[in-house]
Amino acid sequence: MKAIVYERYGPPDVLQLKEVEKPTPKDNEVLIKIHATTVTSGDWRARSLNVPPGFGLMSRLFFGVSRPRQPILGTELAGEIEAVGKDVSKFKVGDQVFAFSGAAMGCYAEYKCMPEDGPVAPKPPNLTYEEAAALSFGGTTALNFFRRGKLQSGEKVLINGASGGVGTAAVQLARHFGAEATGVCSGANVELVRSLGAAHIIDYTKEDFTRNGETYDIIVDTVGSAPFSRSEQSLKDGGRLLLVLGGLSGLLLVPWVAMTSSKKVIAGPAAERAEDLRILAELAKAGEFRPVIDRRYPFEQIVEAHRYVDTGRKRGNVVVTVMNR
Numbered sequence: 439m440k441a442i443v444y445e446r447y448g449p450p451d452v453l454q455l456k457e458v459e460k461p462t463p464k465d466n467e468v469l470i471k472i473h474a475t476t477v478t479s480g481d482w483r484a485r486s487l488n489v490p491p492g493f494g495l496m497s498r499l500f501f502g503v504s505r506p507r508q509p510i511l512g513t514e515l516a517g518e519i520e521a522v523g524k525d526v527s528k529f530k531v532g533d534q535v536f537a538f539s540g541a542a543m544g545c546y547a548e549y550k551c552m553p554e555d556g557p558v559a560p561k562p563p564n565l566t567y568e569e570a571a572a573l574s575f576g577g578t579t580a581l582n583f584f585r586r587g588k589l590q591s592g593e594k595v596l597i598n599g600a601s602g603g604v605g606t607a608a609v610q611l612a613r614h615f616g617a618e619a620t621g622v623c624s625g626a627n628v629e630l631v632r633s634l635g636a637a638h639i640i641d642y643t644k645e646d647f648t649r650n651g652e653t654y655d656i657i658v659d660t661v662g663s664a665p666f667s668r669s670e671q672s673l674k675d676g677g678r679l680l681l682v683l684g685g686l687s688g689l690l691l692v693p694w695v696a697m698t699s700s701k702k703v704i705a706g707p708a709a710e711r712a713e714d715l716r717i718l719a720e721l722a723k724a725g726e727f728r729p730v731i732d733r734r735y736p737f738e739q740i741v742e743a744h745r746y747v748d749t750g751r752k753r754g755n756v757v758v759t760v761m762n763r
């Protein structure tokens with residue numbers, strides 16, 4: 439099968455289209471013929487090893503010290519089940535599914551095996567393969583942080599970086615959970631973020647939300663520009679700062695803030711839960727959550743897709759069509 443392979447860390451050109459062995463499903467696995475995958479900020483980090491301050495060594499230990507341990511990037515996919523292992527009972531050949539391989543990656547390929555009990559779920563019928571492929575990365579991250587932050591209906595939530603992959607999911611999910619969302623984005627993305635359900639918008643090129651006197655129950659920082667030192671005054675008593683992007687210092691601050699303040703910092707990687715895919719699929723089916731697609735690229739142009747994601751300016755998600763049909 440064809441796959442996009444990287445054998446060293448570096449710029450988008452390290453990605454190469456290659457012929458690799460097609461996987462065979464184990465007894466408990468399904469083999470998915472991939473129709474669409476995505477290029478996420480996670481792929482950019484794993485490819486370039488451009489990681490938040492303090493995580494350099496840890497990320498090399500995780501991804502591979504001198505070269506990538508997993509040569510096929512890609513955390514999200516949507517496609518059709520082509521074969522099933524002998525013990526599989528939840529899926530059958532021909533089922534349309536989407537999946538989130540997360541840190542195991544491997545979705546930049548024509549085929550991928552996933553355990554039937556893993557993060558794989560039926561594709562919502564009202565979503566295209568491209569949309570379904572983009573359900574998981576931002577969606578599971580936002581769900582996980584809101585769960586850890588104990589988001590309640592009626593709370594005021596500010597999302598810094600509301601136009602990104604995680605931000606566009608967080609705005610929609612905050613609205614779904616009955617919170618009042620404020621999105622922080624640039625002027626060009628105001629209409630997009632409003633259309634996702636943000637009740638208020640702050641254009642970060644004109645206004646600094648940490649200095650306008652407003653306070654929130656939850657602040658979600660997906661940009662890295664709102665550490666606790668800057669956003670503490672913008673949190674209500676009992677408020678929670680969700681550091682989707684934070685360096686090692688943010689993580690180390692968690693116990694200190696818990697001991698010394700009524701406020702909380704929540705940081706670290708989002709846990710990957712198979713159940714979250716089913717939640718996102720239900721929300722998508724009900725029209726409560728729809729991934730924002732910025733650009734689409736064919737498989738052969740994945741280097742271009744990475745170049746675009748590297749700019750840090752994407753709006754929502756960038757999808758890659760693996761099969762032309």
Ligand SMILES: NC(=O)c1ccc[n+]([C@@H]2O[C@H](COP(=O)([O-])OP(=O)(O)OC[C@H]3O[C@@H](n4cnc5c(N)ncnc54)[C@H](OP(=O)(O)O)[C@@H]3O)[C@@H](O)[C@H]2O)c1
Binds near residue numbers: 604663682
């Ligand atoms: N902790 C975890 O488990 C976890 C999980 C997923 C992602 N992450 C991290 O979270 C971060 C965000 O991920 P993502 O996928 O959402 O990234 P992304 O889609 O690449 O974010 C791009 C967006 O950020 C906006 N942006 C850039 N600078 C901004 C600023 N100063 N203020 C407000 N918005 C700004 C851009 O809008 P403009 O062009 O208008 O500025 C653009 O729409 C990444 O660093 C990623 O590594 C962490």
